[in-house]
Amino acid sequence: MNFHIMTLFPEMVMNGLNTSIIGRAIDKGLLTVEAVNIRDYAFNKHQSVDDYPYGGGAGMLMQAEPIYQTYQALTGKMNLPEGRKPRVVYLSPQGQTFSQGMAEELALEEELVLLCGHYEGIDERVLEEIVTDYVSIGDYVLTGGELPAMVMVDAISRLVPGVLHNDVSAEFESFQDNLLEYPQYSRPEEWHGRKVPEILLSGHHANVEKWRREQAIIRTAQRRPDLLEKAELSEKEQKMLAS
Ligand code: ADE
Numbered sequence: 001m002n003f004h005i006m007t008l009f010p011e012m013v014m015n016g017l018n019t020s021i022i023g024r025a026i027d028k029g030l031l032t033v034e035a036v037n038i039r040d041y042a043f044n045k046h047q048s049v050d051d052y053p054y055g056g057g058a059g060m061l062m063q064a065e066p067i068y069q070t071y072q073a074l075t076g077k078m079n080l081p082e083g084r085k086p087r088v089v090y091l092s093p094q095g096q097t098f099s100q101g102m103a104e105e106l107a108l109e110e111e112l113v114l115l116c117g118h119y120e121g122i123d124e125r126v127l128e129e130i131v132t133d134y135v136s137i138g139d140y141v142l143t144g145g146e147l148p149a150m151v152m153v154d155a156i157s158r159l160v161p162g163v164l165h166n167d168v169s170a171e172f173e174s175f176q177d178n179l180l181e182y183p184q185y186s187r188p189e190e191w192h193g194r195k196v197p198e199i200l201l202s203g204h205h206a207n208v209e210k211w212r213r214e215q216a217i218i219r220t221a222q223r224r225p226d227l228l229e230k231a232e233l234s235e236k237e238q239k240m241l242a243s
Pocket residue numbers: 091092093135136137138139140141142143144145148
């Protein structure tokens with residue numbers, strides 16, 4: 001999968017993504033991440049990419065043309081079937097809230113363009129021209145789209161086959177079936193007076209699985225009751241929760 005990030009701060013994005021699991025996946029050739037500097041496509045001699053908003057108001061806006069030129073340069077190099085355009089995500093607090101489901105859907109794309117805004121926003125016309133998806137990472141305002149873009153690259157990349165060491169680790173985890181993940185323990189058996197639940201030491205696989213699902217349900221009810229409403233629980237599980 002190939003990520004193309006349009007940004008005024010390419011080094012911020014690349015420094016953040018070149019490490020750990022994502023860095024290794026890039027080294028293995030499972031992913032490519034390129035950060036393209038929009039300023040390289042500025043069309044005036046001062047290389048400025050922003051200007052005052054028509055109608056007045058605070059701050060500056062990113063202009064349409066440098067962003068469009070960056071997009072043209074990127075897509076010109078892509079290997080897409082005739083007439084197909086890549087998905088272009090604009091990171092903005094005005095977007096749909098990013099979710100695991102969205103990450104799963106986007107992980108199926110071969111090419112994904114992420115557009116990071118700065119200043120007070122971007123000239124609406126270029127958004128209309130190139131953007132296919134508006135995505136927010138939560139209801140708060142950041143200074144730019146770079147951190148949200150990195151969040152998306154991370155969440156999507158780990159779903160690309162081969163990126164995680166073992167593909168089962170993406171199998172049962174938080175948000176699978178709208179449940180949070182069950183609690184986990186490693187050695188030692190007792191730490192600060194806290195014991196590992198007996199059942200996990202039993203070696204009885206079916207009982208362990210049953211306990212884990214119960215714990216996932218209880219934890220979701222306590223921490224994210226909003227998620228639990230979307231989870232499919234058996235009658236027995238609903239009774240267990242009610243008791
Ligand atoms: N840009 C600024 N704030 C943002 C947010 N919460 N999500 C996505 N992009 C943003």
